Amino acid sequence: MTDESIGDDGSRLPEWTPPAIDRGKAHPARIYDYLLGGKDNFEVDREAAEVALKLMPELRGMARVNRAFLGRAVRHLAEAGITQFLDIGSGTPGPGNTGEVARRVHPDASVVYVDYDPIVSAHSRAMLAGADPARTAILQADVREPKTILDNGSVHSVLDFDRPIAVLMVAVLHFVSDDEDAHGIAAQFVDALAPGSGLAVSHAAEGHEPGKFGAARKGWNNATSQLVLRDREEFGRFFIGTELLEPGVVFIPGWRPDHELTAEERGLDYGHAGVGIKR
Numbered sequence: 681m682t683d684e685s686i687g688d689d690g691s692r693l694p695e696w697t698p699p700a701i702d703r704g705k706a707h708p709a710r711i712y713d714y715l716l717g718g719k720d721n722f723e724v725d726r727e728a729a730e731v732a733l734k735l736m737p738e739l740r741g742m743a744r745v746n747r748a749f750l751g752r753a754v755r756h757l758a759e760a761g762i763t764q765f766l767d768i769g770s771g772t773p774g775p776g777n778t779g780e781v782a783r784r785v786h787p788d789a790s791v792v793y794v795d796y797d798p799i800v801s802a803h804s805r806a807m808l809a810g811a812d813p814a815r816t817a818i819l820q821a822d823v824r825e826p827k828t829i830l831d832n833g834s835v836h837s838v839l840d841f842d843r844p845i846a847v848l849m850v851a852v853l854h855f856v857s858d859d860e861d862a863h864g865i866a867a868q869f870v871d872a873l874a875p876g877s878g879l880a881v882s883h884a885a886e887g888h889e890p891g892k893f894g895a896a897r898k899g900w901n902n903a904t905s906q907l908v909l910r911d912r913e914e915f916g917r918f919f920i921g922t923e924l925l926e927p928g929v930v931f932i933p934g935w936r937p938d939h940e941l942t943a944e945e946r947g948l949d950y951g952h953a954g955v956g957i958k959r
């Protein structure tokens with residue numbers, strides 16, 4: 681994506697930027713993109729990220745290990761025989777995206793990307809423009825309205841709910857509060873799945889320096905979504921109706937690592953990860 685135009689405020693906008701974007705507020709997708717070194721972000725997102733980074737420099741590493749967990753979870757679920765993936769809160773499908781990893785194992789894997797951020801959806805459509813529509817769909821929808829996802833025609837045209845599907849909610853449920861019934865939402869997805877389906881979740885948590893993430897959240901004060909930290913027990917309840925795969929609920933880099941963890945990675949315990957299988 682190199683073509684850009686000049687926006688109303690003089691900033692450079694990629695050509696795929698949809699018209700009605702609120703660029704006065706930071707968005708989680710674009711803060712995360714900035715932390716990962718991407719270009720799909722605006723000044724307000726970079727400012728929010730920088731405020732948070734000053735309080736918690738580990739955030740960059742957390743974004744990186746979280747993205748790596750997504751890849752490992754998809755690979756393990758694909759190797760376990762799952763060929764269908766519903767990636768909710770997908771972010772932009774950059775290198776190592778769900779489809780890319782799943783298709784290394786099953787070249788005909790089907791993937792639906794869901795995100796509520798209009799920029800993510802627009803960019804995803806541009807990036808995946810050449811994809812087979814029978815195997816890939818992009819849906820702009822809110823995880824807090826599970827029925828709009830579970831009943832969506834384009835989701836059903838790509839995914840067969842009578843066969844196992846891996847639902848990925850990676851670094852998204854911490855944007856859903858208890859008042860919005862984060863656990864009930866996860867349960868609705870699990871209920872809709874056939875036996876043998878998978879659920880992969882990662883989520884922000886306190887970590888070894890309690891209070892640090894809480895302080896860094898202040899960087900999100902002007903953002904569209906607030907971050908909710910949950911403890912291990914609260915996180916584990918997202919897997920009700922599934923059986924957790926080994927090693928159970930662990931810190932994010934510790935879920936079936938594909939290399940010996942570095943000292944830095946061992947310190948990145950500000951989040952939980954787990955993968956369950958519906959029996």
Ligand SMILES: C[S@@+](CC[C@H](N)C(=O)[O-])C[C@H]1O[C@@H](n2cnc3c(N)ncnc32)[C@H](O)[C@@H]1O
Nearest residue numbers: 709712769770771795796797822823850851855
């Ligand atoms: C931290 S990023 C994670 C992206 C990707 N899942 C990963 O782990 O690499 C969180 C994503 O969740 C999306 N998101 C946040 N709240 C959401 C909601 N209520 N419904 C759908 N997507 C949401 C954001 O737009 C963003 O793309």
